[in-house]
Amino acid sequence: MSVRPEDLTAKQYDAGFVTDIEQETLPPGLNEDVIRHISAKKNEPAWLLEWRLEAFRHWQGMQEPHWAHVQYEPIDYQSISYYAAPKSRADAPKSLDEVDPKLLETYEKLGIPLREQEMLAGVAVDAVFDSVSVATTFKERLAEAGVIFCPISEAVQKHPDLVREYLGSVVPQSDNFFAALNSAVFTDGSFVYVPKGVRCPMELSTYFRINASNTGQFERTLIIADEGSYVSYLEGCTAPMRDENQLHAAVVELIALDDAQIKYSTVQNWYPGDENGVGGIYNFVTKRGECRGARSKISWTQVETGSAITWKYPSCILRGDDSVGEFYSVALTKMHQQADTGTKMIHLGRRTKSTIVSKGISAGHGQQSYRGLVRIGRQAEGARNHTQCDSLLIGDQCGAHTFPYVEVKNASATMEHEATTSKISEEQLFYCRARGVSEEDAVNMIVNGFCKDVFNELPMEFAVEANRLMEVSLEGAVG
Amino acid sequence: MSALIREMRQRGEQLFARHGVPHPRLEHWKYTDIRRAIEPWLADESPETGKPAPLPEDAAFPDIDGLDAYRIRVLDDHVIEMPQELPEGVSVVSLARLLADEDVRAARLLNADEQESLFNGLVALNAARARDGVVVALADGIELERPILIQHVGTARASHLCHGLELGVNARATVIEQYATPDQVEGFTNVVSRAWLGAGARLVHVRLQQESMARMHIGRLDVCQHRDSELSSHAIALGGRISRLDLVVNLNESGASCELNGLYLTAGRQHADQHTVIEHRVPHCRSREEYRGILDGRSRAVFNGRVVVHEGAVGTDSEQRNANLLLSDRAEIDTKPELEIYHDDVRCAHGATVGQLDEAQLFYMRARGLSDAQARELLTFAFADEVLARLDVPAVRGLIERLAFAKLPYAGGELDAMLSGLEAFA
Numbered sequence: 095m096s097v098r099p100e101d102l103t104a105k106q107y108d109a110g111f112v113t114d115i116e117q118e119t120l121p122p123g124l125n126e127d128v129i130r131h132i133s134a135k136k137n138e139p140a141w142l143l144e145w146r147l148e149a150f151r152h153w154q155g156m157q158e159p160h161w162a163h164v165q166y167e168p169i170d171y172q173s174i175s176y177y178a179a180p181k182s183r184a185d186a187p188k189s190l191d192e193v194d195p196k197l198l199e200t201y202e203k204l205g206i207p208l209r210e211q212e213m214l215a216g217v218a219v220d221a222v223f224d225s226v227s228v229a230t231t232f233k234e235r236l237a238e239a240g241v242i243f244c245p246i247s248e249a250v251q252k253h254p255d256l257v258r259e260y261l262g263s264v265v266p267q268s269d270n271f272f273a274a275l276n277s278a279v280f281t282d283g284s285f286v287y288v289p290k291g292v293r294c295p296m297e298l299s300t301y302f303r304i305n306a307s308n309t310g311q312f313e314r315t316l317i318i319a320d321e322g323s324y325v326s327y328l329e330g331c332t333a334p335m336r337d338e339n340q341l342h343a344a345v346v347e348l349i350a351l352d353d354a355q356i357k358y359s360t361v362q363n364w365y366p367g368d369e370n371g372v373g374g375i376y377n378f379v380t381k382r383g384e385c386r387g388a389r390s391k392i393s394w395t396q397v398e399t400g401s402a403i404t405w406k407y408p409s410c411i412l413r414g415d416d417s418v419g420e421f422y423s424v425a426l427t428k429m430h431q432q433a434d435t436g437t438k439m440i441h442l443g444r445r446t447k448s449t450i451v452s453k454g455i456s457a458g459h460g461q462q463s464y465r466g467l468v469r470i471g472r473q474a475e476g477a478r479n480h481t482q483c484d485s486l487l488i489g490d491q492c493g494a495h496t497f498p499y500v501e502v503k504n505a506s507a508t509m510e511h512e513a514t515t516s517k518i519s520e521e522q523l524f525y526c527r528a529r530g531v532s533e534e535d536a537v538n539m540i541v542n543g544f545c546k547d548v549f550n551e552l553p554m555e556f557a558v559e560a561n562r563l564m565e566v567s568l569e570g571a572v573g
Numbered sequence: 574m575s576a577l578i579r580e581m582r583q584r585g586e587q588l589f590a591r592h593g594v595p596h597p598r599l600e601h602w603k604y605t606d607i608r609r610a611i612e613p614w615l616a617d618e619s620p621e622t623g624k625p626a627p628l629p630e631d632a633a634f635p636d637i638d639g640l641d642a643y644r645i646r647v648l649d650d651h652v653i654e655m656p657q658e659l660p661e662g663v664s665v666v667s668l669a670r671l672l673a674d675e676d677v678r679a680a681r682l683l684n685a686d687e688q689e690s691l692f693n694g695l696v697a698l699n700a701a702r703a704r705d706g707v708v709v710a711l712a713d714g715i716e717l718e719r720p721i722l723i724q725h726v727g728t729a730r731a732s733h734l735c736h737g738l739e740l741g742v743n744a745r746a747t748v749i750e751q752y753a754t755p756d757q758v759e760g761f762t763n764v765v766s767r768a769w770l771g772a773g774a775r776l777v778h779v780r781l782q783q784e785s786m787a788r789m790h791i792g793r794l795d796v797c798q799h800r801d802s803e804l805s806s807h808a809i810a811l812g813g814r815i816s817r818l819d820l821v822v823n824l825n826e827s828g829a830s831c832e833l834n835g836l837y838l839t840a841g842r843q844h845a846d847q848h849t850v851i852e853h854r855v856p857h858c859r860s861r862e863e864y865r866g867i868l869d870g871r872s873r874a875v876f877n878g879r880v881v882v883h884e885g886a887v888g889t890d891s892e893q894r895n896a897n898l899l900l901s902d903r904a905e906i907d908t909k910p911e912l913e914i915y916h917d918d919v920r921c922a923h924g925a926t927v928g929q930l931d932e933a934q935l936f937y938m939r940a941r942g943l944s945d946a947q948a949r950e951l952l953t954f955a956f957a958d959e960v961l962a963r964l965d966v967p968a969v970r971g972l973i974e975r976l977a978f979a980k981l982p983y984a985g986g987e988l989d990a991m992l993s994g995l996e997a998f999a
Contacts, residue, residue: 161600470927472902487917490884496912501604502927505899511910511925517917 120177126150129278132177136247136281139254149267149277156271162434163463163495164403166376169341176279176312239295241325242287246314249285256287260318264347264384264411272343273380280314280345288323288354297553299328313344319354321387326357328556340365342401344379352387352414357395359556363563364400371430371459374402381408385417385443393420394437395551397560402431407465409438412446412474419448422548426564427460427492436466436483436497441474441507450481451547457488463495470507479509486544487517538565575676581683585701588685592694601692604875604907605846610789610815614731614761634724635753640968642722642749650704650732656721662712665721668735669705682708682737682767693819695791699765703735706764709748713741713771720747720777720966727754727762727788736766740774740802747777749969752812758785764792770802772826777805779969783976784812786841793819801828807964808864809973810837810845811980817846824851824858835864836960836973838980839872839904846875853880853919856887865960866897867953868904869982879911882919889916893923898930898956900982930956943995950983950991 120128129150133143158169236243242253249257267277288294319325342364348356358381367374377400383392394408410419421437439448448468456462464483485494496513518540526536541564542549549557574582594611595602634646645665646654652667659665671679685700707723723736738748752762762784770776776796784790790813796804810816822831837845851860866874874897882889897906910923930952938948957977964970978988 485914487914487919490887490917492917493913493915495914496910496923498909498911498925500908500925500927501905502897502899502907503902503905505902505904506929507899508928509926510928511908511923513910513912513923515912515914515919515921517919 120175122173122175124150124171124174124176124279128176132279132281135177136250138247138250141258142250145262145267146278149274150279152268153271153274153278156268156274158271162405162465163461163497164405164432164434166403166432169376171275174341177281235295239292240289241292241294242285243298244285246283246285246316247281249316253285253287256318257285257316260316260347260349262347264349264382265345265380270380272378273345276312276314276343276345276380280312283314283316283344284327285315286317286325286327288319288325290320291322292320293323294325297326297328311340311342311344313342313346315344315346317347317356317358318349319351319356319390321351322353324355326553327359328553329358329360341376342378344381346379346381346408348383348392350383350385350387350390350392350417353389354387355391355393356383357393357553358383358408359552360394360396360398361556361559361563362396362398362400362404365402366400366429366431367402369429371402374431375400377401377404377406379406381406382411383409383419384411385414385419385446387417388414388443389416390414391418391420393422393551395422395548396424396435397548397552397556397563398423398425398433398435399563401433404431404433404435406435407437409440410448411440411442412448412477413442414446415443416445417443418446420551421448421450421452422551423452424455424545424548424560424564425453425462426455426457427462428457430459432461434463434465436464438467439469439479441468441470441477441479444474445476445478446474447478448480450479450483452481452483453545453548454483454485454494455488455541455544456485456492456494459491461493461495463497464513465497465499467499467501468509468511469499469501470504470509472503474504475506477504477507477509479507481509481511483511483513484544485513485515486541487515574672577676577680578672578683581680582701585683585685585697585699588687588690588697589694589701592690592697595694601848601877604873605815605817605844607789607791607815607817611761614789633755634726635751637722637751637968637972639971640720640722640966642720645707645721645723647705647707647723647725647734649727649730650734652705652707660715660717662715663717664710666708667705668703668708668737671708678708678737682706682735682765689793689795693791693793695763696765696793699733699735699763699793702733703765704733706735706737708737708739709746710737710739711741711744711746711774714743715741716745717747720749720969722749722751724751724753725762725764727758727760727784729759731761731763734762734764736764738766738768738776738778740768740770740776742771743773744771745775747779747966749779749781749966751781752784752790753781754784754788754812756785757787759787760785760789762788762790762792766792766794768794768796768804770796770798770804770829772800773802774799775803775805777807777965779807779964779966780809780818781969781973782810782812782816782818784816786812786814786843788813790816792817794821796820796822796831798822798824798826798829798831800826802826803829804831805963806831806833807961808833808835808847809977810835810847811976813843813845815844815846818848820847820849822849822851822860824853824860825855827855827857830859831861832963833860833862833864834960834963835862836957836977837864837866837874837876838957838977839866839874840869840980840982841872842870843872844874845872846877848875848877848879850879850881851891853882853886853889853891855883856885856889858886859890860892862893863960864895865957866895866906867900867957867981868897868906869900871901871903873905873907876906876908876925877911878909878923879913880921880923882912882914882916882921884915886916887918889919889921891919891921895925896956897925897927898953899927900953946983947991947994950981951995953981953983954978954988954991
């Protein structure tokens with residue numbers, strides 16, 4: 095077959111550049127003083143500082159986990175700087191016009207100009223540049239509907255009761271090593287609250303960028319959908335080309351109360367390292383949603399093409415009766431990328447349902463694992479799960495692995511797990527070639543067909559972007 | 574004891590000292606905790622100094638109706654009966670004799686390595702303590718028509734046994750390992766069986782574990798397959814308070830194929846754990862696996878099927894299925910079908926299901942006049958029988974069917990009665 099892995103590995107990273115903005119950065123290292131400093135910088139209330147310190151003390155007693163099917167050099171947590179803010183923070187921009195033009199340029203290079211975004215079909219953007227949110231748009235329209243959408247640091251000031259009630263209620267501080275680290279040092283992220291019965295008038299989106307060299311980014315996102323509400327949240331990210339590994343340990347918490355729905359979509363295209371596996375982002379993320387109320391629904395959709403190492407399991411705790419959890423994922427590993435990703439569906443309530451569709455594409459020296467857990471509790475009468483995870487292998491150096499855990503404790507539950515692994519078949523390619531389709535287009539077509547079930551779940555803006563991303567990522571796959 | 578054997582024993586002890594009794598913090602023992610149950614049976618008892626078990630006069634070895642086999646009987650860890658006449662080219666000796674006469678062959682069986690011990694420290698314990706076992710060897714080209722039946726019955730103590738099966742080029746054999754310690758008898762069975770299949774050899778291996786519900790059973794079957802050899806394995810787990818089988822198949826040369834069939838039926842407070850590993854090390858091998866489980870009472874079963882396709886294993890063809898039926902709300906199944914693939918030119922699929930009887934099938938039968946209980950009984954049995962149908966030794970299949978049926982929680986418990994009851998509808 096003429097798809098040569100070496101061509102794939104040679105694919106350059108399009109979004110690699112560095113924006114030169116003065117940064118106020120803490121010296122590397124982590125101790126209680128650093129946490130106090132971060133907390134003081136953000137003018138946080140005492141309970142939050144206490145909460146951070148508690149997390150930090152937990153973290154000190156924890157071991158970095160090594161069960162994932164990935165390999166990397168040990169991370170020196172003391173060589174990371176835990177705080178970086180653009181200088182212009184002091185006189186925070188009131189509108190887009192006040193935003194540093196270089197910053198805006200950065201987004202334009204990424205193809206997400208804020209100005210255009212503003213005019214585009216109702217997408218509000220809370221752009222995170224390193225650790226501090228600098229521009230938030232469409233606030234007013236959201237405010238009209240009663241939706242709160244703001245940086246979490248602002249929410250701490252303006253809506254402390256909400257934050258205090260829900261922060262850490264899905265992912266506790268001591269949940270895991272990286273979540274504990276995040277709880278101790280998170281600098282910013284998004285906060286969303288959709289009040290009772292409100293259908294959020296637009297899709298909310300955040301673009302993350304890691305920019306300052308040697309700075310880990312610790313995002314904290316908290317989304318609360320009150321009874322009968324609906325919200326769709328989009329998250330996308332690219333990062334500049336760097337040689338040093340950058341750690342990204344985010345925590346995302348979703349809470350859906352009775353009859354509420356949350357749809358969370360991600361397109362992740364961080365710097366994957368060069369063709370020799372040097373550099374790239376370490377993406378160790380804890381994402382978890384809880385369907386707390388009856389008939390609530392949480393849906394995760396992700397397209398993961400970037401990062402040197404991805405370690406991420408967006409999960410649903412289906413606590414409310416008749417609640418629904420969904421997970422749709424496309425992950426691409428090429429060059430020396432490694433991904434260990436999947437989901438957890440914890441069925442606790444009666445008649446809870448979950449669907450898992452995971453599509454993995456592995457090329458070059460990429461190593462990819464699906465790791466999932468479906469647990470059906472004793473009380474989860476009539477629970478239902480369907481899992482499908484397929485892998486597509488391109489090249490004889492790559493790997494695709496599946497580790498599904500299934501634990502069923504209720505006799506009326508039904509669960510199915512299916513997985514297949516194959517390569518792009520010569521027959522399919524030949525068929526396309528015989529009809530005059532170029533080999534590259536044929537591969538794209540086959541890959542897009544393979545991913546269709548997941549792309550269909552993405553909001554329209556993202557579906558287009560995801561399709562393009564796959565094509566760009568697989569460019570040069572044909573020699 | 575020869576120096577070589579002493580070395581093997583010592584290594585076993587060392588590895589066991591290092592890895593110890595497996596515990597749930599080990600990934601492969603996540604769902605199975607044997608620490609407390611094994612404690613009474615761990616008392617140090619080196620194989621050379623341990624006293625032979627007293628042989629009770631009424632040691633009941635079961636008979637398998639209609640099976641004409643070369644029969645070997647093992648009581649605790651002593652081979653007490655050997656077949657009288659064997660065809661030319663077939664040798665059956667006890668491990669005890671090999672230990673005395675042919676230490677090189679014995680050492681091969683007691684050769685626990687680091688990897689195995691990491692997976693299950695009791696393999697190392699077995700290497701250190703196995704006193705006896707059955708070693709079957711078939712010369713090249715020998716096709717054994719009658720099966721070899723190895724029956725084991727234990728008393729309330731620990732039996733460490735080690736069996737060897739060596740099949741020469743193009744040899745063929747059927748080997749049945751039956752563990753039939755009668756009910757109520759406590760104790761601990763720790764068996765390691767190692768099989769080598771020469772080029773073109775074919776082995777049908779049946780492992781029928783119907784031990785006492787008070788006993789702990791830990792087993793390992795390790796198979797190395799050479800070019801174009803075929804393995805057909807049937808692992809049946811019915812008994813044991815806690816049971817565990819690690820089945821490891823190494824497809825070491827091209828063209829080798831294996832078919833693993835498994836059935837586990839649990840009830841009461843039983844805990845049954847089946848781990849299988851299929852290593853596709855070379856191009857063009859084929860593996861098929863189907864395990865089914867029926868769980869009742871407060872029992873718990875574990876299935877972990879791992880298929881590894883190594884780099885360069887072009888043209889691997891692998892399929893794995895695990896299906897489970899939960900009959901009780903207090904039962905628990907933990908299943909994990911794993912795939913690890915390091916090559917692109919492969920065709921691998923796996924699947925796992927947990928569910929109930931099909932309502933449409935039940936309705937079909939009810940509509941034809943069967944009672945609800947009859948319909949359920951029949952469908953549950955059919956669910957299990959789908960795996961047994963691939964066993965081509967009618968006498969053994971019949972026995973397993975009767976045993977399995979008797980274990981299902983329906984009235985009667987007699988397969989023949991159920992079948993004759995159905996004749997009215999034929």
